[in-house]
Amino acid sequence: MGDQLLKDRQDAPIWNAIEANNFKQALKLVDKRLAKKHTEYLEALKVFIRSRSPLASEKAAVLLHLEGLAERKFVLKDQESIELYDEALGEVMPQQQEGWGRIIGELRWQCVKARPKDEDLSLKSFEACLGKGDLEHAKQISNSLEKSFPSSHAYPFWNIAAMFLYSISASYPENQRKLWGSLAFAQIGKLALATKDAADPRKLPLRSIQTPQELLLLHRITEANGNPVQRLEYLRDPSLGPDSLVAKGEWQLWRFKLKLLEEAYLWKELFNTTRELLKRGRTKDESGQLVETRMCDWLVWEGFIRSWRNLDGHEYKDAVVAEVQAHLDPACGIDKAWKRNASLAWVKSSFADSTPFYLGKGPDKVSGHDRIPILLQYLHQYGTATTAYNDLRPFVQQMKPEECRQLLAVLSSHKVFGDPGHSKYDLSQAREDSKSDYEGFKTASKLTEHINVYKLKYFITSRLPEGENEPTCNYCFEAQSQYCASCLKTLAHDAAKLYLCAVDGGRSEWNLLPTDRHPADDLAVLAAMCFIKLSKTGIESSDEPLTSVETSYILQAIALLEHAASHSQSNFQIWLLLTRLYIRLGCGSMAMRAYENLALKQIQLDTLSYSLFDRISSFHPHPFGHVLDDSTSFKTPIESLRKQQKLYRGARSHISHNSWLSFKHGSYNTVFELQEVSQTLSCSLSSVMSVIENRKISRLVPSSASEDSNNGGYDILPPNAESLETRYADTNDYATFPSFETTRGPSFEELCRVFPAPSDYRYRNDLATEKLIQLVDPSVAIAGANDAVASDIRSYIESNSNLPEMDDSEKYLTPAENLASTAYISLLLIVSESCNPELWQEPQFQAQLDSYNKDLCESLEGQIQLIENAKDLIPAFAKTLNLLYTAYQVGRTAFYSSKYLSSRGKEAHASQLEANKETLDLAKRLMQIVADRSVVVKKGLDEGGWIDKVLDSVLQVPGSEGETESVLGSLKDLMDAGRLEVWAGDVVESWRDSVVGLSYLKALAS
Amino acid sequence: MTSLRPFHAMDVFKFNPTNLDPLTETYDLNFYFSYTARWPHLFDVAEGQDGTIDAYIMGKLESSPSFYKFSPHYLPFHAHITALTVAPHARRLGLARTLSQSLERSGDEYDAWFVDLFVRKSNQIAQKLYQGMGYNVYRRVLDYYSDDPTDKTKDGEDAYDMRKPLRRDKDRKHVRENGESFAVEPQDVW
C-alpha cells in the first residue's frame, strides 16, 4: 500500500516503519515532519497510523476525527489523503457499510463537488462508493459526471443506472427510493423517445438509446416503475424492438416480447410472432446459410402452441402442423439441436389437443389422438440421447392410469428397442465370446435406448395412484403402503443385472476417455433408487440396525453405486448419492471420500457444502482418522468450513470490482445481476451453516492454536444475522442430484433425505442459540461483551414476538433437535426475561417465567427419554449420532445457563434461582446418559464380526419367513467378491472412526 | 428441448451440472463476472427442462495489447471461445455446435478475423467437434495446462490452439497447415 500512497521520498522512513508494524516509530516520524510542514497528506497519514494502533481509545479518537471531517463537509485536496482516511476507517470500523457512506462517501463526494471537471477524481470516487454500496453518493457523483461532461454518451446512463440501483436498495428510505426510481424511469423514457424519433436510425443523437444493454436497462426500469403495456410498446417499435438496429439481435428482447404477449393474452399477436420467428429460423440467407436458427428456440415453439390452443379456428392448427412438418423435412437443413424442438413440439401439440392430430403422409401417418405411438416415435428418434426421458416425462405424467398401463406393457415387451439380451448373459461364456453376441447392450447408443425405457418403467411403476387411502399397485394389483415393493424389486433386479452385464469386462471395451462417465451408469443409479425406495417399504424396528430390511437395501444401494463409481470416477451424481447414503449409515469418512470426489471449488463450496457439512457437528465433528487406500488424508471438518468461508470474503471484492467494470463497459444489465448475487451471498443458507457448524465444532473438539483465533467466521454474515429482518438466500443445489421422479412431487433428493433439509427456521434458531451460548458458556464467552450479547438476545426476542411456531417444526428438525429447540427457546426467554427487572412487575411475569421453565424441563426430560428408548444403537447410524450430539449440546447449554443465572445474584429474578436447581439436575442427568450411551456405542464396535454382518446384510434380506437372497445376492457372480469384502472392511472402519468424536461427550462436573 | 438465453450472474449457483465434470474448470467468481461485465452478449446458456443448465459458452472479442504489435505472436481482432461445456446428460444433441456457431456469428457481426480456442491435447472429443465445424490446429502450446485430468501422474499437458477463419479473412491469412508441429511456449500466447 505504501507504494501507492507514498507522495514524497522524505516520507519513505514513515512507510517503512508502518510496513514493519512499528507504529510508535511511524507516529514519531510523522509528528516530526508535521512540525516542519503541516500538510493535509501528513495529517491523513498520522490518522492512518493511529488507526492501526491496537488501543481502543486511539481507534475511537480516529473515528471521532473522521466523523468531524465529514460533518464539516471538509474538502480534501488530494486523492492520497482520501485513500488514507478510507483505509483508516476500515481499520477502526471494518465491515460497516453505513458508516463508510456517512464518512468517507461524504468526503469523497465533497471532493467531487469541489472539482467536478476532474474526471479521474470523479471516476475513482464513483468506483469507491459503488464498491462500498454507498449508492447515495454514487448517484450524486454520476449526476455530476453527466452534467460536467455533456458530450459523453455513457454518463446519462450511469446516472440512470445509479439512481435505479438506489431505488431498489432496501437500505434507503422508501419515499426516497420511490422518487429516484421514478426519476430514472422518466429519464430513460426520454432517451428511448430520442431513439424512436430519430430520422435516421444510423445517426442517433448523443442522448439516446444506442446499445442492447441500454435497451435492457430500459426494460428493467420500466418493469419496476412502468407497466407491461409500455414495455410491449417498446418491443413493438421498429427502432427499439428486438429487430431494431440498436438491439443487435439481442435474444433476450425476443424472450421479453413473447412473455409479455402471453401474459397479456394477446394470442393472435403471439401466434403471428412465433410463426414468423419459426419461419425465419428455417429460412436460408442469400449465401444459403441458416443464420437465424436461434429463432427455433423451444420458448418460441411453446408460445406458438399455447397461442394456437387459445385461438378458435382450424387454420391455426393447420399452421402448427405445417410448421412442424417444415422443420422436420430433411431438406430443411436445420441442426439436430433445433430439429429436436420440432419433434418435441409435435408431442406437445398432440398432448394439448383432444382431436386427432396427424403428421406425415401416406399409410404410416400417426394419429395424435393416440398418444402412446407418438411417445414411442419420439423415443425411437431420440432414445440414444439421455435427455429423451426428461423430454418425455412431462407428457407421461399427464397420462391416465390405463394409458400408463398400456405404455408399460409395450415397454416391457421389448418391442421398442428389442431385447437387450442380458437375461441370457452367460458370465463364463461372455468373457470368451465376442461381445457382438450381446449387441443389445454393448454399444453406448443401444444401452442409452434401454436406459430410457427403464427410466420410463421406473417412473410408471414407482408411482402409485394418487389420493387413494389404500392404494393398490397399478400393475401387479397388490395392495401397497408407499411403493409397490414387488414391482420395484423386479425392476431393481433387472436394471442391476443389465448394468452389471454391461460393465462386465471393464471400461476398455467402451472406447472411453478417462474423464468420460460410463454409458451404463444410470442403470446403477436407477437400481439404487429402487433399493432406497424399497428400504422404506419394510421398516420394522430391530435391536441391531444391520439385521433390518431397511439397512439391507441401503447397503445394496451403496454396494452397487460403489461398483459403478469404480467404473466411472467422473460421475458426480453417483458421488452425491453415495455421500448421502454414507451419512445415513453414520460412515463419516466414507461420506467424506465420496464428497471429495466431487472436487468442489469456489462457488460450489456455497452450493454443495450442505451435502456433507450441514449438521456435521452432530455427525462427525472430529478430524477424519480413517484413511482409505485411494486417498490421502482428508481435511478436518473445520478446515473445510473455513475454506468455504474464504470464498465469501473473496466474493465481495470480485463483485464490487466487476460492478465497476460493468459501468465502464456499459453493461448495465450486469450491474443489477451482480447486485443480486451480492445480496444473495451476503447471507446464503450455506454461509450461515458454515458459521454455525464451525462454532459448534470449535466448542466440542479441542483445536490447534492456529484454529483458535477464529470466532466461527461471523464476519461473513451481516451483524445480528439471526434477526428476522435478515433474509437468507437458499443457494443450495438440490437439483444436481439424479432424479427420475415425477416433476409434480418430491424429487429423489427429497425422497432420500436422511434428515430435514437446511432451513431458514433451523439456522435462525441456531444463530440465536449461539448468542445464548456466547453469554453463558465460559469456554466461548467474550470478555466484556456480555451486555451487548444480552441486548442482542433481547432484541431478537422482541423482534420475534411470535417466536418460531412449534407446530410444524418437525418438518425442519430431527426429533432430538425439535426437543432441543424448545429448550433453547425457553432458555433464551428465561435468561432474557428473568434478568430484565423492567418486566418483573408485569402481571403475567411469574406465570410466564414458570411456563418457560416448565417447557424447558419437559424438553430436557423428553430428551432423556428419547435416549433411553433408543434401540439399534450399534453401529451408530446418523440418527444415533445426531441424537447423542444434540442432546449433549442442549444439556451443556442448560447446565451453563443455570450456572450463569445463579451467578447473577440479585440481577436475576429470585424465583429463577429455585427453578435453576431443577434445570441443573436435569442437565446433568442428560449429559450423564449421553456419556454412558456413548461408551456403549464405542465399545460395541470394538467387537469382531462386523465385516461379515455387512456382507450378510448386502447379500441377504432379513424377512419374516427367514432370510431371503437379496437382489445383489442373486447377482453376486457379477460382482467382484474381493472388492466387496474390502469395501465392507472400509465401512466398518468408518463406523469406528465416526464414534471417536463421542469421547468428547463427557458429563460436566458441577 | 433446446432453449438458449444470456448467462445471468446468478447462474453461478446453478451451473454444477456442467461444472462438476472433470474437463470443466470452476474458477473464482471474478472470472465469470468479468465476462458478464465485458462481453455479456458472448456468454450464453442452453437451458434444459425446468431451467437446468445444460450447457454454456463464454466468449470474448479482442486483439493482443498494442505493445505486442510487433511480436510474431500478435493476434489481430478476433473472437475467442474461453469456455464451452455441455453437461454429460445433454451431450451429443448438437448443443456445443449450436453455441459455438452463435459465437462465430457474433464474430462476423463485429468484423473479427477468426475464432480461436485452446483445447487439451487429450480432449479428442472437443477436437472432433471443432474439426467438424471447420477449425484447424494453428499451433501447439507446450505445457499450457498445469495438470492432466486423464493422467493424475502428470503435472502438465499441451494445448492445441485451434482456429477458424471468419468472413473477414477472405484470403485465409490467419490459418496454418500442420499447426500441430508448430510449437510455442505458454508465454507466447496471449
Ligand SMILES: CC(C)(COP(=O)(O)OP(=O)(O)OC[C@H]1O[C@@H](n2cnc3c(N)ncnc32)[C@H](O)[C@@H]1OP(=O)(O)O)[C@@H](O)C(=O)NCCC(=O)NCCS
Ligand atoms: C466437447 C463437448 C463440448 C461437446 O459437446 P456436445 O454438445 O456433446 O457436442 P455436439 O452434440 O454439439 O457435437 C457436435 C459434433 O462434435 C462431434 N462429437 C461430439 N461428441 C462426440 C463424441 N463423444 N465422439 C465423437 N464425436 C463427437 C461430432 O462430430 C458431433 O456431431 P454429430 O453428433 O452430428 O456427429 C462436450 O463433450 C463437453 O462439454 N466436454 C467437456 C468440456 C470440454 O471438453 N469442453 C471443450 C473445451 S475446449
